[in-house]
Amino acid sequence: AHTFLTVKFPIKGTTGKVVTVGSVGTDITERKLAERCILEAKEEAELAKRAMSEFLANMSHELRTPLNAIIGFAEVIQNEILGPGGSSKYREYATDIGVSGQHLLELINDILDLSKIESGTVELREEHIDVLEVARSSILLLKARAQSGSVSLEQHLPKALPELWADRRRVKQILVNLLSNAVKFTPPGGRVSIKVWHDPDTGHVFQVADTGIGMAPQAMRKALAPFQQIDSQLNRKYEGSGLGLPLAKSLVELHRGTLELQSKIGTGTTVTVRFPAERIVSHPSAVA
Incomplete structure (x- = not known):
């Protein structure tokens, strides 16, 4: 069976009166x-x-x-x-x-x-969150691990920041993943720092930097892609799924933010996360 699209139109005679009706049919079966x-x-x-x-x-x-x-x-x-x-x-x-x-x-x-x-099945449970409280609780989770590895864990937090409209659990997950990665790849005597500030143009900025082993440019691309093996020897030496950075990046992008990775072999790695300005709540959250 075929399907046709028919357009009808009047046909007028010499006197200007409609004498019949014409039609044009188009076969739209394929469409x-x-x-x-x-x-x-x-x-x-x-x-x-x-x-x-x-x-x-x-x-x-x-x-x-x-x-x-x-x-x-x-x-x-x-x-x-x-x-x-x-x-x-x-x-x-x-x-x-x-x-x-x-x-x-x-x-x-x-x-x-x-x-x-x-698979697109994650839904953000957004609320007004105190980013300083989230940052401190994330640091606390990694404190013992950093101490056991003789890694210095530093924090540079302002006295107050505007609240953020975001999923608290996911923001904490982002920070914990970044801090965990930094501590894991920093040798004894090294340093990991987290810095948080507000940029009027781009929104809230979280930056985690370490003095760890660092990465080459080609390794950085793999580090941000899920299920990519950077170096099999590294994977054996440093336990983990290798999904920390890809997962953090995906969660940041769910908030319409950005994650930027900078690294140099033998020097360390810096990860900068930006949450967009439209997610900032006007009144600040002060230090408790």
Whole structure:
């Protein structure tokens, strides 16, 4: 069966009166077929997106639940909450179980988060956030890790900043990922610093700099792309998913911000994140 588009028009006689009606028909079968295909493809894409969202939600639950149990029971054994465990080796093993479980949980979280972003299933829970509080709490999370690696962790924060309209958990995730990367790739005796300021033209700026091993230009491009291996030897030496920077970049871009990477081998790396001016709330948040 074919589909036609018909246009009718009056035909007038010599006296100027309409004597009949003419028509022109165009076969639009192929166009209608193409429109139907586009509509079906759109519906299939929406179904696939919903299926992906459900799958990731289920996987998140299925993977995290047993890991949380493993980590929790390891802490019970390590801290001898139910009584003495006997040999100190048990506590050491429990510590190893807890550390390994936490590491695996972090890897799973990174992979699931990046998968959600790439499938378009992440929704920002935006609110007015105190960026100084978020920065301080992020620094606190990395303090022990920096100390254990003999890395100096410095902060340069102003006394007050306007609030930011953003997803608090995601902004904290960005900062923790950047700080974690910086601490991980900075040798003992090195320095990691975080600086936060407000630029009237471009908005809030977060900058994390380190005196670590640095990267070559070609490695920088790979570092910002998910699932890219920079150097297999580095991956073996420095544990992690390698998704910290790509995930941070994706989360920044979800806020319509930008992430800029500068690095030099043997000198260190600087990551600058900018949140756009339209996300700034007028009144400042003062130091508590």
